Amino acid sequence: MSLKRKDLLSLAPLSVDEIKLVLDTADSFKEVTGREIKKVPALRGKTVVNLFFEPSTRTRTSFELAAKRLSADVINFSPSSSSVVKGETLLDTARNIEAMQADIIVLRHSSAGAAETLARGVKSSVINAGDGWHEHPTQALLDLYTIRERGLGFEGLRVAIVGDVSHSRVARSNIYALTKLGAEVRLVGPPTMMPWGVERLGVKVYSNMDEGLCGVNVIMMLRLQLERQGRALFPTIREYARLYGLTAERVKLADSGAIVMHPGPINRGVEIAPDVADSLSSVILDQVANGVAVRMGILYLMSGAG
Amino acid sequence: MTAYGKGDSSSVKPILIKGGQVIDPGRFVGIGDVLIDQGKIAAVGANLPAPAGCPTIQAMGSLVLPGFVDLHVHFREPGFEYKETIQSGSAAAVAGGFTTVCCMPNTNPINDNQAVTEFILERARVAGLANVLPVGAITKGSEGKELAEIGDLRRSGCVAISDDGRPVMNSLVMRRAMEYARAFDLTVVDHCEDLHLAEGGCMNEGLISTELGLPGIPAAAEDVMVARNLSLSELTGARLHLAHISTAGSVRMVREAKARGIRVTAEACPHHFTLTEEVVRGYNTHAKMNPPLRTWDDVHAIKEGLRDGTIDVIATDHAPHATQEKQQDFTEAPFGIVGLETALALTLGLVEEGVLSLEQAVTKLTSAPAVAFGLKKGTLAVGADADVAIVDQHTQWEVDPSKFRSKSRNTPFAGWKIKGQVKTTIVGGRVVFEAGSSER
Secondary structure (H helix, E strand, O other), rough: OOOOOOOOOOOOOOOOOHHHHHHHHHHHHHHHOOOOOOOOOOOOOOEEEEEEEEOOOHHHHHHHHHHOOOOEEEEEHHHHHOHHHHOOHHHHHHHHHHHOOEEEEEEOOOOHHHHHHHHHHOOOOEEEEEEEEOEOHHHHHEEEEEEEEHHOOOOOOOEEEEEOOOOOOHHHHHHHHHOOOOOEEEEEEEEOOOOOOOHHHHOOOEHHHHHHHOOOEEEEEEEOOOHHOOOOOOOOOOHHHHOOOHHHHHOOOOOOOOEEEEEOOOOOOOOOOOHHHHOOOOOOHHHHHHHHHHHHHHHHHOOOOO | OOOOOOOOOOOOOOOEEEEEEEOOOOOOOOEEEEEEEOEEEEEEEEEOOOOOOOEEOOOOOOOOEEEEEEEEOOOOOOOOOOOOOOOHHHHHHHOOEEEEEEEEEOOOOOOOHHHHHHOOOOOHHHHOEEEEEEEEEHHHHHHHHHHHHHHHHHOOOOEEEEOOOOOOOOOOHHHHHHHHHHHHOOOEOOOOHHHHHOOOOEEEEOOOHHHHHOEEEEEHHHHHHHHHHHHHHHHHHOOOOEEOOOOHHHHHHHHHHHHHOOOOOEEEEEHHHOOOOHHHOOOHHHHOOOOOOOOOOHHHHHHHHHHHHOOOOOOOOOOOOOOHHHHHOOOOOOOOOOOOOOHHHHHHHHHHOOOOOOOHHHHHHHHHHHHHHHHOOOOOOOOOEEEEEEEEEEEEEEEOHHOOOOHHHHHHHHOOOOEEEEEEEOOOEEEEEEEOOOOO
C-alpha cells in the first residue's frame, strides 16, 4: 500500500486511513533506527532535495538523516548560498532542481501556500516541511506517532495545544489531524493569539490555561516567538510566562499520565519550565527521535517504493 | 479644459448610429438614433435624417450608451511600463467600452506634481484612444505627510486627488487635504484601509485565512477608515469619494451618511460583487487584491448598496501586474487584477440577476462616475463630447486573457463565460474600437 498522492502538502485532506498508514510505516522504520547499521536500501538511486528557504536545523537534519538511512542521495539547498538572492523565483529554482532529476523535494518556506504553489509547477513529489503559518504536516505526524507510542489512543483523547496558535503551522496540522482521529482538541492562549473563527475547525478555545489543562492527556506547548513582543500580542514575556507558561504545578491539573510535548526549539523558563521540560512526562526528545522514523516512512511512501 | 487630452476632433466626419436601444441615463431611453458631428453629440431621437455622405452604423438590436467612465485605473506609466502603458491601458479601456478613465497617481515617480500630470496627458494624447484623466496625489510622494501642490495638479489637469494604495493615515493631514481641496472643488478619493490593522495581511481575515494560514486583513481595517473619512467630510464639507468599498460595514455607514446629507459617493468593483474569499483557496494569486475579496454577506451588502443607490459607481480598479509577479507565492505576489475588459459583462450580470435595472447599471458606468468627479462626461446630451459605446448585451463569450489588449493577464475570470460585449467604441466622434477588427 502507498499514499496515492504526488505530494504531502497538508494534513487537512488526508484520510484517517492515510494517517494510520504513515504511522504504521514509520513503525517498521523505527526498528531500523534502533539497529547498529541504521540503513536500508529502500530509496537507493532516488534523489531527495532539501529546499529550505528558512533557517532550520532540526527539521532539515531529520529529513536528511531519514533520506540517508533509506540510501537516497540527498542534496541540501539553502537560499543564502543560492540563486534565490539573485532574484530567481521559487518556481524557477524548483524547476532547476527538478531538471537534475530530483524525485522528492522537501520544502521549507516562510510563505503559506509555497508548497502548494511549488507542487503545481513541478513533477517531483513535494513534501511540505513547513509553509508560513499554514501547515507542518510531518511535525504533526511525528507528534501523532509519539502519542501513539506512549500507548494513548486518539479516540476521545484530550489534547491541549498551548500558545500562539495564530502564527503556528504546527498547531494547524495537529488540529486537522487530531480532530479527524476523534481527539478532543483544546486551544489555550490569549485571544490575541487565536486565529479568527478557529472554533469552527472543531476545537475549544480557552484563555485560562488552568481550565484548558484540566484533565487533558496531552499538553502540546508551542514555541513563543520572542520577537513578537512589541506587536501587541502580549505585554511582556514575564506576563506571558505567568499566564501561559507550563509549570510543574500546572502539569498536575492534567490527567495523571499526561505527556508534555513541544516541537522545539524550547524557550526554557518562558513557555515551559526547565523542570517540566526535563521531567519524566516530557516526550520532547522522543519526538525528535521519532521524527526520523516518521520521515523515513513518509519518504518511503512518497517515493512510490511502497 | 485642457484635461481631456484628445487631439482635435472637430475635423472628424459626422456619424449616424441608427436604430439602437439608446440609454442615456436620466435623459433618453428608447429605440433611436444618435447623430455625431464635430466630435460632439449633435442629436438623439427617433428617425434622425442622415446628413449627406454621413457614415452610418447600424445598431439595431444593440445598446447605444454613453462611453463608460472608470474612476479607478492603474496605467503604470511612468515607471512600470512592463505591466501596462498608457497606450496599452487605453486600448484595453476602449475595448471594454470605457472612453474616459481616471488613472491613479501611484506611478514612479508618483503623480504629485505638474510635470508628471503633463507627461500622462501627453502620453494619452499620443495614444489617441480614451480620455485619460489623471488623479493627483494628496500628499507629496503619497507619504501622507505634506500636501502635494494640489492647486498645480488641478490646473494642469488632475480631476481628483488620492493617495490610492497608500492611504493617508494621519487624520489631521486628511482633514487639511479635504479643506484645501474645497478651494478647487476637487473630489478627495480615499482607499479606505487602516494600515496598522491591515499590516502584513494578504486576504480577508476570516475562516479561510485561518485555514490557509495566511495573514488576514479584517473588514474593520476598511470600516474604521470609512468612518473616519465620513466624519472628516462632515467636518470639512469636502466632496469625498470612497474607492472600491468591499464590506457590509462600509455600505451601512455610507448609506447612513448619505441620509444625513454628507457629500459622499462610493464605488464598488465587479470582483467585489462577483467573487468571495473562497476563490483564494489553492493560493490563487489572481484572487489577491486590495481590498481583499470578502464573504457572501459582504457581497450581498455590496449588491444591495448598488441597488438602493448607496453605491453610486462601478469602477474597475484595473491593476495590471506581470505574469512573473503573479507567479510568486501568495504572500509575495502583488495585489490587484485587470478589469477593464470584463467590467461590462460582469455588470450586466447584475442586470440578469435582477439586482439592477439596465438603466441603473448604465448609470453606474457613465453618468454617476462623471458626477462624482465633476466631469462633463458619461452623457449623450446634445453638445457633449461624442463618447459612445455600442454594446451587444446578450452575446456570450469566454474570457481568454491572451486576447486582452491590456499588457497584463492577471484576472480571476479566465475561462468564465459571460454575456455582453462591446461592438464599437467612439471617442470624441472617432471610432477607436471595433470588435472583430482586433489586433493587439
